[in-house]
Amino acid sequence: MRSWLFKLLALLMVFGLVAAACGNDDDDGVTTGPDEPAPAEPSDDGDDAPAPADDGDGDEGDAPASADDGEEPPAEDEMMDACEATVPGTKVNYAVYAPNANMDPTGSSGALVGGTQIVNVWDLLMVFDPESGVSNGRAAESLTPNDDFTEWTLKIRSGITYGNGDAFVAQDVVDSMLRFFDSRGDGMNNRAAGSVGLIDFDNTEVPDDSTVIFRLHRGWSTFHTLLGDEPGMIVNPRIIAQLLEEEAGNATEETSAERLVRNRMAVSPDLVNAASFGPYEVAEVEPNVRTVLRARDNYWGGPVCIEEIEFTFPGSSVANWEAFQAGDFNAAFLRDPRVFAEAREAGAVLSSEDQNIGGLFLINQGVRGADVIGTDLRIRQAIHHAIDRQIISDRAYEGQLKLTNAVAAEGTLLWSAEMQECADAEPAYDVEAARALVDEVKADTGWDGSLFLVQSDTDPGPEVAQAVEGMLEAAGFEVEVALGPTTTVLIPRVIVQADYEMAGWGFNSDGATWVAALNDNLHSESGSNRMAFASPDMDAALEQMYGAATVEDQRAALTGVQCVWKDHLPAMIFSVTEEGLVLADNLKGIQRAGATVFLFGNAYFEN
16 A cells, blocks of 8 residues: 555655756756756756746747746656555456567567557666656666766666565666667667667766766767667566576577577566566566556556556557447557547547658668668659659548658658748659659669558558559559568568668657667668668767757758758658547546556556
């Protein structure tokens, strides 16, 4: 039972975090997010509050309230009073975008494929709040940068233990992150390896059991967002070391011991539960089918109100919405503008966010030395000329897709007119221009016009593929289409096998992930570059994003990326994509852990 003392301490903790976000001179605070300036060192008098956070519509809004203004944070207070213990029989039936294949953070593919399942088991160091633009400590007490953002001091909470009883200590953070760094190029699905590589592990220090001093290869003003992504889900390194020792004798040239460990974590609830400290444990898992979580009875954050969460896959956003309306689910993930329109018309409770570069086509430019036609810039130009974005929207989304050709869409925080000017300099829809380029490449190289397109079979994926196939063939391409489930066909073909020439995909760049999403997918040295795109100009433009602390600087940095993009055309962007949850009216206290990953540790059913 949660005591009155715990409630008082928790409330004081919330106030302390909010005060720190507003420039209070207490060092144990939060960092600011990518839509406001990063924090300066606090002054002696505590009056240096950061600039106002943006309200998400492109205009500057009000700064977060400080503890001194007398306003209590009602959402946190409601969560603390939600229950005294887990309520027997309570259950969330959650309809996912795609089923997860692995419970290991290094084996997850992000928010769309397993993010919510794994975050509720592993927990996070930091949680990014897209509404206020700040990152709040969770398993971390604070994260404080130096003046040029090349050094960040992390303080972790004391008293947290893993499921097997081991204490959570600061060295675990470094060791857990090194798994991402060391697993690059080893079939690891998670793209965060590229960003973890920016940590200078040789010079990062752990002076005591509660402190990590991260040193980075370059200044990164939004480094805190990495600790709210999969690298911020700490896996007990002592258990990993034991598993690696067990698997060392089973490793082969094709399958490393590290990959064997990820495979065991995918199907072994006992291992996952022993190595984690999140609000839930894994009760059942069928990779690519179903996951059931059950409330942890000794969660460090206090009682977990809802006893069980079951994640299943009805088949698409449309199927998710229909099953939700039928009462089969009380939480359902949506990623389709047609469905969001219906949900809003029905007055449903929604928690969603626009994802820039949410809809695009990857173009293979020689992953692992593959001999593919996408290495020829003329082919990438022809693809842009051949595809009419509006036709995709009309045929697959009933005309409701939010179309864009820019890395940040108009209406989102980091869009600018200068960025759009560069985006509009890309090749426009022109079938004759596309055909001329295709014919030129055929004549010069002997290429037969063939192009292999991989697309998810989740509705409306087949309609998207059909529309694109027709447009490309009208321009002289001979297209072969492979459709299949996201986790068992699309992701393996793109990430593991690199067996594609063009693929339906998304970078999902939002307030928490925009720097990592672009760097990880586009930097020539990133281990998560799925296309083998390489350009010194793009590398230089990407590096400008890291020190950009103000909205103005961030817009300028993204404009630089866009202006290089127009010349090299690494992929074809066609939409910004809204995604998120529709929720039952009585399901309260769910927290977005950055973008569209959702924490249920403080969730409860009203009444």
